[in-house]
Amino acid sequence: MQPVATTFFFYLLAGLAVLGGVLVITRRNAVHSALALILTLLSLAGLYLMLYAPFVAGVQIILYAGGIMVLFLFVIMLVSIEKSQKEEQFNKLWLVGLLAAIALGGLFIGVYVKGKALFPEAKVVLEEGNNTQGIADYLYGHYLFTFEIASLLLLVAIIGAVVMAKKRI
Amino acid sequence: MPDFLTAYLQSNVTPGEAGSAFWALIYVLIVFAGISVAVMAMNWLERKALAHFQIRLGPMRVGPHGLLQPIADAIKLLTKEDIVPSAADKFVFWLAPLIILCASFTTYIVVPFGRAHAITDLNIGILFMLGVSSLSVLGVVMAGWASNSHYPLLGALRSSAQMVSYEIAMGLAVVSAVLMTSLNPSGTGTLSMIGIVQAQEAQQTWFVFKFFPLGFIALGVFAIAMVAETNRAPFDLPEAESELTAGFHTEYSGLRWSLFMLGEYAAMIAVSSIAVTLWLGGWLRPFPHWLAGQSWDLVFSLFPGLLFLGLAAIAFVGVGRMPKHPYFKIQTAGLAGFGAVLGLIGVVLFIPPVRDRVQDIFWFIAKVAVFMYLYIWYRATFPRYRFDQLMKVGWKVLLPVALGVLLLTAVAGILF
Missing domain, CATH: 1.20.120.1200 (NADH-ubiquinone/plastoquinone oxidoreductase chain 6, subunit NuoJ)
Incomplete structure (x- = not known):
């Protein structure tokens, strides 16, 4: 289409x-x-x-x-x-926020100006019909180890949350 | 007929595949109107069937056997005063029913009523359906919070906790069916709704009978989780009248409340069609391989017409049994007219081109109708769960069972 x-x-x-x-x-x-x-x-x-x-x-x-x-x-x-609306925010980090915004904005402008040199010109031909299968091939084939490490990390986070939230296990 | 009409009617692809925005729009309108009518019919059927379960008559006054009751209900809802609580968050209060409505209607984009009768076929079909229908939780939470009142807030908390927990068991059951689609020589499965039905066609079995009883258990888990997901009895805790008035939509009235109702029933039909597509062969007619051959094809293709003729016959029996008092003259004439229309539709459905075109839609809708009737049946039969029982069933029964079925399906898929 x-x-x-x-x-x-x-x-x-x-x-x-x-x-x-x-x-x-x-x-x-x-x-x-x-x-x-x-x-x-x-x-x-x-x-x-x-x-x-x-x-x-x-x-x-x-x-x-x-x-x-x-x-x-x-x-x-x-x-x-109501209460949280009336309360004044106490952690005012104007300077840090401004610096971060300037850095990020500079990065964006840099990419915008030099984008042609930084990124490949050619368009990747993507097959819409096989997107899921392609991702599965990469995740469970090429990047299997990284994928499993990431899932282990999430598992650790879940167990940690349970341990911290529950008084008696 | 113009050429592009006939050309499209003879093709066998969805409007999305054909790349025709015009036909896609037509399909969207047909599906939207069809679902709205189905919701009204379901509303009538639910009141009527529940009444008969409880040995009552149900609606009888508006039209013969209360047939016009949904229309009367709709007029009542539209003309009711639209109340917005003064302490409510106006914008969120206004947005919540729309989100629920959009979430449940958007899912119909990928529902395959037939090989050529879906609005489009997405590569991520089933994922799309689950994802978009999970957005309706947002509407529930927003409605409960924006009402700025205790009952809706508690109802929304319960409802969202319930929907989030049952989504997991539901997702695992779905994954085991998707796993079955990959049991072909190429070893590649599919998430597309049309692809799933075609996989069942290729494997010559509905997935409910695949690796018996694994497919059956997966369907069972899904069928329980989908009732909880749509907040219907016996899992209708968010709307438990005795405890929470009407749950998250207590403060809503008139049109906005009717949007909630429309969204709920549309979501019920949507999840039923997921179950039908994944396990019950979608648009495939019963026994496509056991009773194969042209004569059996002909016999099964007569079913839609026969059904409508049967409904017409019931309507005419009703005409004969109407009271003979002159007061009922208009009602009797109306019922006879209704029967005549049904009979005419039945006759039209016998014409060969129409017959071939309508068959798959008929079988899909017939299977969905079974699930819709089950919803009413559950509501009439089972007492409501307590909230801790509900959570126990979701997390300690359905989730392990669904996980076990998934693992066993994977093992069975490797072995056989």
């Missing part, structure tokens, strides 16, 4: 992602911030789809938008919003 209005959808999704990101840090209400973060994550999933990576998009929706953000909301919901 020929792509329809690709540029339009790219700018729409990118704009939504940026808008969501800005809302996350400007809203005072934590629940609104979390919802804006969900907007960002969903538009990122749309961008993955546009890159012919449906599996990554699906995992993005299941894990981040459907899983992690639900847990975020779950915790935030139980916090008294």
Whole structure:
């Protein structure tokens, strides 16, 4: 199928992602911030789809938008919003934040200006129909060891969380 | 008929594959309208069947045997006052029902009603369905929080805990079915909904009968988890009336509440169609290999028409049994008209091109209807679980069973 209005959808999704990101840090209400973060994550999933990576998009929706953000909301919901809105934030790290923003912005501008030299020109031909199978081949073939190490790391984190949360096992 | 219409009707691919935005739009409209009508029909059927389970008559007043009750309900809901609590978070309160509705309707993009009757076929079909339907938890949480009231908040907490826990058992059961699709010479499985049904066609068995009883247990785990996932009895704790009024949608009224209902029933149909696609052969007719051959094909292709003729016959029996009082004149005429329409549809379904085209849709919907009836049956039969029992069933029974089935399926797949 020929792509329809690709540029339009790219700018729409990118704009939504940026808008969501800005809302996350400007809203005072934590629940609104979390919802804006969900907007960002969903538009990122749309961008993955546009890159012919449906599996990554699906995992993005299941894990981040459907899983992690639900847990975020779950915790935030139980916090008294009125109280946290009135309280003043005490860790003001303007200088560090500014430095980090300048560094990241400089990096982005650098990539934008020198992008042609840094990245390969040729477009990769991606087979949309075999995306999942391709990822599986890489994960369980070429990168099996790394994959297993990552899963071990997650297992350690889960056991650690249980040990810390439960008084008596 | 214009050329592009006939050309498409003779092809055997989905609009997504054909790359036709026009047909995709038509399919989206048909599916959206069809699901909305199915939800209304399900609403009527649920009230009627529940009533008969409890030896009552159920709705009888609006139309013959209450057939027009869903329409009356819809008018009532649309004209009701739309109340927004003054302490509610207006925007989130407004957004929550829309999220639930969008999440449950978006899943229908990949539901394969037939080889050519899906809006599109995604490479990640089943993953997409699970992912998008898991977004409805967000709607539940948002509705509960935005109402700014105790019952909805507790209901939303319960509901999201329940949905998140049962999603895991559900996912593992799905994985064991996906594993079965890879048991072919090439050794490559598929996540695409159409591909899964085609794998069952190629392996000449529905996955529910594959490696008996492994497929059957996986379907059982899924069938239990899907009831919990859609918050229906006996897992309808979020809406336990005696404890939480109506759970997360206590503060909603009128149109917004009806959006929740629409989303819930659409999600029920969606998860039922996952079960049908994964284990019950999707659009394949019963016994495609055992009773193969042209004459059997013909016999099975007559079923849709016969069903509608049977419904028409029931409607006409109803006409005969209507009270003869002049007061019931309009109702009797209406029922006769309804029967005539059903009979006409039945006759149209016998025309050979229509018959061939409609067959797969019919078998898919028939299998989904079984699950929808089971939902009503559960609701009439089982008492509600307590919350700790619910969590125990989810984590200590369904999850280990699903994991065991997955491992055994993998072993069986290597051995046989």
